[in-house]
Amino acid sequence: MSTSLRVAAAQIAPVWLNREMTLARVIEQIDRAAVAGVELLAFGECLVPGYPFWLDRTDGARFDSALQKDLFAHYVDQAVCIEAGHLDEVFDAARRNAMTVVLGVLERPADRGDSVYASAVSIAADGAMVACQRKLMPTYEERLVWATGDGHGLRTHTVGGFTVGALNCWENWMPLARASLQGQGEDLHVAIWPGNDRLTRDITRFMAMEGRSFVLSAGALMRRDDWPQELPHGEHLQQVTDDMPWANGGSCIAAPDGRWLVEPVVDQEGLFMADLDPREVRRARQNFDPSGHYSRPDVLRLQVNRRRQRGVEFKD
Numbered sequence: 406m407s408t409s410l411r412v413a414a415a416q417i418a419p420v421w422l423n424r425e426m427t428l429a430r431v432i433e434q435i436d437r438a439a440v441a442g443v444e445l446l447a448f449g450e451c452l453v454p455g456y457p458f459w460l461d462r463t464d465g466a467r468f469d470s471a472l473q474k475d476l477f478a479h480y481v482d483q484a485v486c487i488e489a490g491h492l493d494e495v496f497d498a499a500r501r502n503a504m505t506v507v508l509g510v511l512e513r514p515a516d517r518g519d520s521v522y523a524s525a526v527s528i529a530a531d532g533a534m535v536a537c538q539r540k541l542m543p544t545y546e547e548r549l550v551w552a553t554g555d556g557h558g559l560r561t562h563t564v565g566g567f568t569v570g571a572l573n574c575w576e577n578w579m580p581l582a583r584a585s586l587q588g589q590g591e592d593l594h595v596a597i598w599p600g601n602d603r604l605t606r607d608i609t610r611f612m613a614m615e616g617r618s619f620v621l622s623a624g625a626l627m628r629r630d631d632w633p634q635e636l637p638h639g640e641h642l643q644q645v646t647d648d649m650p651w652a653n654g655g656s657c658i659a660a661p662d663g664r665w666l667v668e669p670v671v672d673q674e675g676l677f678m679a680d681l682d683p684r685e686v687r688r689a690r691q692n693f694d695p696s697g698h699y700s701r702p703d704v705l706r707l708q709v710n711r712r713r714q715r716g717v718e719f720k721d
Contacts (some may be wrong), residue, residue, distance in 0.1 A: 540576055
């Protein structure tokens with residue numbers, strides 16, 4: 406029987422809209438988690454360089470707005486280009502600590518112009534990127550800045566005695582996205598969120614009971630003190646966000662029977678950990694195994710397109 410796995414959510418705030426300073430915080434948390442014996446560590450959605458909180462307070466849908474163009478240009482400038490090496494130090498930290506990391510980033514692929522994606526980057530303990538799931542459908546005002554993703558990152562990978570998959574925020578509400586991971590043997594699901602217990606409290610336990618899997622939900626914090634000194638239109642942002650309900654975290658961990666191992670944690674920075682026993686998955690699946698004995702592939706079958714979507718294909 407496989408041994409237990411220590412997992413954690415790193416509930417931290419970004420240095421908002423600053424890639425390098427936020428990455429420094431991420432690496433610090435990876436090193437801290439290693440001291441605590443964490444083997445899998447997850448961070449919130451789009452933590453690097455931060456969630457686009459300005460949209461609903463600055464008339465984000467106004468066409469040809471100079472303010473929106475300035476903020477978007479800054480946002481894209483601070484995005485993560487994996488091909489340019491922006492995550493190399495995170496890969497090194499994962500390798501150095503023999504730790505699996507799931508990190509939410511704003512990804513700007515080298516081959517997609519200046520379009521950006523909310524991506525869940527999964528990094529194995531040897532420092533290799535094993536999945537990069539671009540959010541299939543940005544939610545509501547997110548569509549003003551994030552492009553729609555594809556299914557290339559709908560992949561699982563092995564961590565200890567577990568099979569792990571990850572989704573971004575409201576992708577977790579998409580039954581077929583969940584089923585695509587369950588059908589690959591997922592028994593530890595990582596859900597990353599911008600940060601609020603109202604997002605995580607109900608669905609985390611539901612996903613655990615549905616998949617008979619452990620579910621780790623990682624949320625972020627957002628506080629006024631986490632703003633850098635200089636931002637485009639910084640004074641205006643301060644004025645229109647004085648009463649803004651900042652992200653309060655909501656990180657939590659549920660067992661395959663829906664029990665809380667870590668109840669949603671709000672307004673606290675830290676590492677929130679649990680030791681997971683794979684026997685609990687097998688016990689829970691004795692009477693319901695959603696991709697096993699309780700599935701009916703002769704009646705219901707899911708087809709998934711995992712090709713990375715590109716605007717140009719060359720034939721030389």
